[in-house]
Amino acid sequence: MSTYILNINCPDQKGIIATVTNFIHQKSGNIVYIDQYVDRENELFFMRLECEFMNGKFSKAQFSAALDSSIAKQYNLEYDLYDKDYRPKMALFVSKYDHCLYDILARYQSKELAVDIPFILSNHIDLASIAERFDIPFYHVPITKENKNKAESRQLEILKHHKVECIVLARYMQIISPKLIKAFTNKIINIHHSFLPAFPGAKPYHSAYERGVKIIGATSHYVTEELDAGPIIEQNITQVSHLHSIEDFIAKGRDLERIVLSKALQLHVNRKVLVYKNKTVIFS
Amino acid sequence: MSTYILNINCPDQKGIIATVTNFIHQKSGNIVYIDQYVDRENELFFMRLECEFMNGKFSKAQFSAALDSSIAKQYNLEYDLYDKDYRPKMALFVSKYDHCLYDILARYQSKELAVDIPFILSNHIDLASIAERFDIPFYHVPITKENKNKAESRQLEILKHHKVECIVLARYMQIISPKLIKAFTNKIINIHHSFLPAFPGAKPYHSAYERGVKIIGATSHYVTEELDAGPIIEQNITQVSHLHSIEDFIAKGRDLERIVLSKALQLHVNRKVLVYKNKTVIFS
Amino acid sequence: MSTYILNINCPDQKGIIATVTNFIHQKSGNIVYIDQYVDRENELFFMRLECEFMNGKFSKAQFSAALDSSIAKQYNLEYDLYDKDYRPKMALFVSKYDHCLYDILARYQSKELAVDIPFILSNHIDLASIAERFDIPFYHVPITKENKNKAESRQLEILKHHKVECIVLARYMQIISPKLIKAFTNKIINIHHSFLPAFPGAKPYHSAYERGVKIIGATSHYVTEELDAGPIIEQNITQVSHLHSIEDFIAKGRDLERIVLSKALQLHVNRKVLVYKNKTVIFS
């Protein structure tokens, strides 16, 4: 069987669920999963479904063409169609911290994370040995005030060369340029080490310590031009107390960051995230 | 508009979603919510949907008749149909502990819980004053070894008299008889003060303390003939440590019990729980 | 036995633990609990201990006098001494929301919360019937722009008359004046319906919804002149998703607020909170 994932959004309208499910049914497909959501305030309809077709009977291109020539037009659907077995190419950008990198690589190695990782890129040389340990190409692209423009062009070149489809900032610690964001809209996933919108920007654990909070968090989000303000994919928290120093916050935070980032990656890779109005719909 | 809740289960079959959604569409209904689940192992299909019809155009009886004479038969559907605005009659059985009772009554009073509470019943007289405080009839039905049969008949009589549809055991502390369970299958909701299946039966906090666990829990489930073994609706936990005495476990447990039981009641009252094979499907 | 709670803070200094524990030992007291904390950055020492003395052998006044004339002076101790059995007088300020009020009253009624509640005060009349239901005096002190000063004087008068020691703002929804804050420094406990420092001020659930967060929270803190910026006592969170409307946020938030506020009250009443530098030390 071929399994496809179809993600739809369109204006909310009567009979839309019946229309889409009928379409699949008529094409001899079998729906094995459906989840939908209506934003009543904005009158928008969102749907994610997985459907099976007999192997070779209905290619992704045929599916897409059939949608375009029928209900997509009629109902004003925006949609994304994916082959469920396809493994997206995901680049890892890192800096000097290794905990998220190790975590992603272990999940990659043990097939938990169904992606291809064509390379690891860093502005520092420190983590090259880990890349080597896991037999993954490593690009060292240093960034200074002076060479920022050139460095970004080099990054884009490498991304294009490897046909990368999404980028993970696994504690990359550098501001991403609008050019790169534009080329990978809603495809650059960052992990921020605070419970956003509290403590955006640099040194959030220090700020959390200063404020005397009893809970710290981590947030994974898509990168937009406004710093740490993109659509939130996943958040999680852990308890702290007066007993914990800033170093303890950082150590506890490492576990949070690992868990939150890897959860967000799973959701993204499995096409379960839909973005609109700077928010996300996360399908089950 | 009239809003109905339709809960379905049937053998899984191709095109079932299209069939049901089409049916609603053809009757001029608008689906405002749909959630479904397929148990692939047992080839069973479950669906919960909410749909709106123009007021007076399609009564609950008409809806039911239309289903029966068409797709229900054809697709072997078992279904429950509810008027969304209807408030079920829910009896409260208590013993001597008041924390769950207070919690339910406060939610009832502030309209959080959309039910009618025709009475509170207890084998002890201790909580009568709370019933009085909230202007709810109180029945005192003492239970002894000798009078158990007679007491149960009295309970059934009171339940029938008030046309009760579901029963909450808000720390009732008595074994429910098979007769009562049969009359209210999957309609008696209990709160057990442990993380089932750990520590069923009496004194679970004592057992948890003895075992030295680091987490304690509470479980809300439908009552079946096997003690504390019915379909689980909701569970939650809280952390404990060596610092906590059994009394601390009990105190912390009270908060758990309140939260877990009230969550389970909300799910039940909103028709979001489907029971099969001694498990529950909980719709979103 | 008489049991006392002794909370100490002083400059950190060598031998301080030995000194204090020796002092108790020499006075024939038995330490039944000790917890301490050193803030190394600021070189401050904090300790909470509970100790027992033979009944009538060492009154609170004697204890205090003995401390003052010996180690308190020598080691520059600031301390608070409490009789463990004493129930503080706690006033409840409410507005129109009843969920925190019901929760506190239920815990008060069932002796979970070891306080006296001399009265409930509100700027609205809505919750008077609940006060009546629980046989607690109710003061209606309306607040308008024009009468604010006079209303506060009336509040202070009532508080003084009842010898109130701490105030709970159980969703009181009014800004507290500096005069009242000064009279009850670190003794006014507020519940704010967000995960501070995210979303201070009005309508935090709306802001959280707008931002698309995946977790919402509640925070209990002492009231200081800066709005929602006082020392945090307790925080907790719950998960939300795109499926939840603002109304759902508010409903889920009610459970959070209940739990967080009642936890904070327990900590405060049991003298487990020490405030310094706008942060709290929470003893176990």
Add this chain to the structure above:
Amino acid sequence: MSTYILNINCPDQKGIIATVTNFIHQKSGNIVYIDQYVDRENELFFMRLECEFMNGKFSKAQFSAALDSSIAKQYNLEYDLYDKDYRPKMALFVSKYDHCLYDILARYQSKELAVDIPFILSNHIDLASIAERFDIPFYHVPITKENKNKAESRQLEILKHHKVECIVLARYMQIISPKLIKAFTNKIINIHHSFLPAFPGAKPYHSAYERGVKIIGATSHYVTEELDAGPIIEQNITQVSHLHSIEDFIAKGRDLERIVLSKALQLHVNRKVLVYKNKTVIFS
């Protein structure tokens, strides 16, 4: 400065805290951390303290001798004394699952876990390449019904040769023999993939799925002769629903196991776990 960790347990007795803190004070030590716990039911006293001495002024041997000849005897103390900077030798036993292994090695590599790992041992060859990747010796000790005795002797030989002090069963999947348990009492740390005491033994995720629980857990504990019944060090849980298959339980469980085991290892390595009566005291 030399920093020592002193863990004490003894019969509870008046003045014990003053006695111990005085002892340190008189030896010119400075207490930088103290935590204690009294089990009132069993009249037992537990204490963990960290204290600093001028370098070279008071060796661990001198400390121990001084204790033995004074308060240890007088107060019937059992104690353990550790040099805080010492890194214990920790052996890793694995089978075929790699997720806990990767997690521990990443933390070891990034210095989060202050141990030496002299070797990895497995009954299967599958994970040898990971050991190689991290430059850690790998021993393959196959186990069959026939060679079990011999295999265990070989294990003990390897453990002795490397002067191993504690063993981590990172999903080792084999029953440990009484001989090995006796040689490493309270020094073999297992991760069990359920919320003990629910679902001990084999296939706990399958049992949890069958029972329809809404929460699954993982438990790290010291290995004792009774299977999965040893003193619990750490537990954690995650929510599941009817949507999750057994495979989903296993995948979610992997994250739990990683977090729970690594937390337990930190507690053990930092000498924060005291065992008695098949329970643990976990110091802060």
